[in-house]
Amino acid sequence: MTNWRKFLRDRWRYFDAALALAVIIGSLVYIYDLLVGSRGLDVAYITRNYPLYLHAVFTNVYATTIAFVVGMALGFSVGWLRTARTVSVAKFAASMRVEKRERQEAPSGSEVTRRLLVVLSLLWYGTKYVVRRIGDGFVEIIRGTPLYVQILFASSFFIVFLPQYASEGILIGIIALAINTGGYQAEIFRAGLQTVHSGQVEAARAIGFSRLKAMRYVILPQALRLIIPPLTNEYIGLFKASTFLFVLGVQSEISYIAQHEGFAGDVFEIFAIVTVIFLAITVTLSFVVQALERRFRIPGLGIEQVKLPRGVRIARVGG
Amino acid sequence: MIRVEDIQKHFGALHVLRGITFDVQKAEAIVIIGPSGSGKSTLLRCINLLVEPDSGKVFIDGVHVNRHGIRHEWVRQQVGMVFQSFNLFTHLTAIENVTLGLTRVKGIPHDQAIEKARKLLARVGLAAKENAYPAELSGGQQQRVAIARALAMDPKAMLFDEPTSALDPEYIREVLDVMAALAREGMTMIVVTHEMGFASNVASRILFMDAGKIIEEGTAEDIFQNPKEDRTRSFVSKILR
Numbered sequence: 001m002t003n004w005r006k007f008l009r010d011r012w013r014y015f016d017a018a019l020a021l022a023v024i025i026g027s028l029v030y031i032y033d034l035l036v037g038s039r040g041l042d043v044a045y046i047t048r049n050y051p052l053y054l055h056a057v058f059t060n061v062y063a064t065t066i067a068f069v070v071g072m073a074l075g076f077s078v079g080w081l082r083t084a085r086t087v088s089v090a091k092f093a094a095s096m097r098v099e100k101r102e103r104q105e106a107p108s109g110s111e112v113t114r115r116l117l118v119v120l121s122l123l124w125y126g127t128k129y130v131v132r133r134i135g136d137g138f139v140e141i142i143r144g145t146p147l148y149v150q151i152l153f154a155s156s157f158f159i160v161f162l163p164q165y166a167s168e169g170i171l172i173g174i175i176a177l178a179i180n181t182g183g184y185q186a187e188i189f190r191a192g193l194q195t196v197h198s199g200q201v202e203a204a205r206a207i208g209f210s211r212l213k214a215m216r217y218v219i220l221p222q223a224l225r226l227i228i229p230p231l232t233n234e235y236i237g238l239f240k241a242s243t244f245l246f247v248l249g250v251q252s253e254i255s256y257i258a259q260h261e262g263f264a265g266d267v268f269e270i271f272a273i274v275t276v277i278f279l280a281i282t283v284t285l286s287f288v289v290q291a292l293e294r295r296f297r298i299p300g301l302g303i304e305q306v307k308l309p310r311g312v313r314i315a316r317v318g319g
Numbered sequence: 320m321i322r323v324e325d326i327q328k329h330f331g332a333l334h335v336l337r338g339i340t341f342d343v344q345k346a347e348a349i350v351i352i353g354p355s356g357s358g359k360s361t362l363l364r365c366i367n368l369l370v371e372p373d374s375g376k377v378f379i380d381g382v383h384v385n386r387h388g389i390r391h392e393w394v395r396q397q398v399g400m401v402f403q404s405f406n407l408f409t410h411l412t413a414i415e416n417v418t419l420g421l422t423r424v425k426g427i428p429h430d431q432a433i434e435k436a437r438k439l440l441a442r443v444g445l446a447a448k449e450n451a452y453p454a455e456l457s458g459g460q461q462q463r464v465a466i467a468r469a470l471a472m473d474p475k476a477m478l479f480d481e482p483t484s485a486l487d488p489e490y491i492r493e494v495l496d497v498m499a500a501l502a503r504e505g506m507t508m509i510v511v512t513h514e515m516g517f518a519s520n521v522a523s524r525i526l527f528m529d530a531g532k533i534i535e536e537g538t539a540e541d542i543f544q545n546p547k548e549d550r551t552r553s554f555v556s557k558i559l560r
């Protein structure tokens with residue numbers, strides 16, 4: 001009696017995974033029954049066409065990965081920018097007033113250097129303010145418009161301004177995806193950077209780190225650990241969204257099949273091939289990421305491991 | 320060793336430091352007390368330029384440091400700082416916390432840095448904990464690692480900003496002991512603390528600050544037993560209870 005409980009407790013992870021798998025397989029079987037039913041699976045179709053689909057999906061993996069990495073550089077820069085403190089016009093004016101009053105109470109320094117300082121600080125804070133607002137605008141535009149529209153926009157941009165590249169669907173696609181994921185990753189990075197406690201930077205600065213080095217050796221290592229899960233989500237989302245690139249003629253194999261063989265009779269087979277490939281990639285990725293998270297977990301922080309506490313009883317229905 | 324001359328500091332319209340002047344001799348330990356919000360932390364931060372004073376001068380070992388042409392990073396290596404909330408790097412072990420500045424700021428080779436860090440951890444009584452992460456250490460242990468981390472940079476002076484006020488009572492002693500030993504060995508120190516015992520036994524002078532000014536200065540006896548100013552008297556009576 002207690003034996004199977006112990007068994008269940010120790011092996012819970014596997015039951016968990018098995019359950020998830022059962023749900024996936026169950027849904028597939030149900031759909032299979034709906035779509036294929038008695039006509040039988042067209043095995044020949046699958047063996048004939050799966051390399052094409054595989055190739056099409058790997059084009060997506062390739063485009064997604066490059067776009068993701070480029071987007072990461074963009075996202076980090078914009079995200080970092082968005083953590084910069086800007087001084088509001090009102091606050092700036094207030095400190096100018098204080099400065100003026102004090103100067104009248106106790107004049108010090110020459111008038112010229114004072115004016116110069118005012119102009120310089122106005123320039124510095126002004127530039128910061130404007131650059132920061134550009135970053136804000138970028139994020140809002142990317143988040144606020146559909147990816148599909150962004151891809152079409154990129155495509156028309158190329159047609160108008162760089163017609164010699166207008167037929168490079170994959171290039172345009174990668175650029176559009178990179179800018180898109182850059183906007184989303186900016187938010188992920190901003191959140192990650194802001195979650196690292198300000199005392200950490202202060203401690204680094206206090207032993208002589210420059211801003212850049214404090215970012216590199218103290219903030220980023222902590223922020224990156226925090227943002228592994230949302231970055232993974234973003235990658236998977238981008239990967240799936242990359243199917244939109246068909247409008248640029250990127251997965252031309254699939255359009256080819258659609259024209260020459262027709263989709264209608266083999267909907268399930270197509271569905272099955274694509275599902276299996278996508279799932280294989282995303283599930284592998286999430287295992288890799290879980291391993292990464294375990295590897296980089298900071299001892300003593302957060303929840304150690306998902307374990308059923310001792311003595312937890314599985315509720316019995318009606319018991 | 321440290322001299323501040325007529326320091327002024329505003330945060331926006333808030334006037335936090337209103338003309339602070341004092342001297343700390345080499346190997347002297349002074350204690351600063353004063354009510355919350357009186358500007359004690361800001362004053363310490365002005366000394367290692369984590370906060371830039373609006374006006375006034377800061378001298379460290381005879382060098383005027385808050386002027387153009389002096390790198391703040393260099394100044395901060397001259398003065399170690401220990402914070403109320405420890406601020407250990409959470410992603411690094413105790414020994415890595417100590418070596419990070421050595422390898423990445425001073426450019427000391429890794430094995431030499433390790434050797435030095437081991438000595439410092441032993442000095443603060445934590446030789447056995449070098450591979451523990453901050454979250455695995457008690458508050459007192461974390462603060463002692465933080466002291467070792469600051470000492471690793473071979474500072475000429477140390478600033479302590481309420482180093483024990485975030486600690487559970489049972490851990491206060493061990494941190495104060497490390498600080499007292501440091502003072503005996505001749506470290507120049509400025510300590511913001513309300514630990515009366517430490518102030519009486521270790522400090523050569525006590526400064527009482529209120530509302531951005533130094534109101535009174537004297538030995539522990541002067542300040543605690545015979546305060547001259549009303550504000551000092553009322554503050555001391557509150558913390559002596």
Ligand SMILES: Nc1ncnc2c1ncn2[C@@H]1O[C@H](COP(=O)(O)OP(=O)(O)O)[C@@H](O)[C@H]1O
Pocket residue numbers: 330333335353354355356357358359360361362
């Ligand atoms: N970075 C800052 N920005 C704005 N106000 C600040 C900042 N740091 C401190 N202050 C304000 O300055 C005053 C003095 O603070 P502080 O030096 O921390 O006092 P203490 O350490 O004596 O409690 C407080 O009113 C505090 O709110």
Ligand SMILES: [Mg+2]
Pocket residue numbers: 359360361480481
């Ligand atoms: Mg304080």
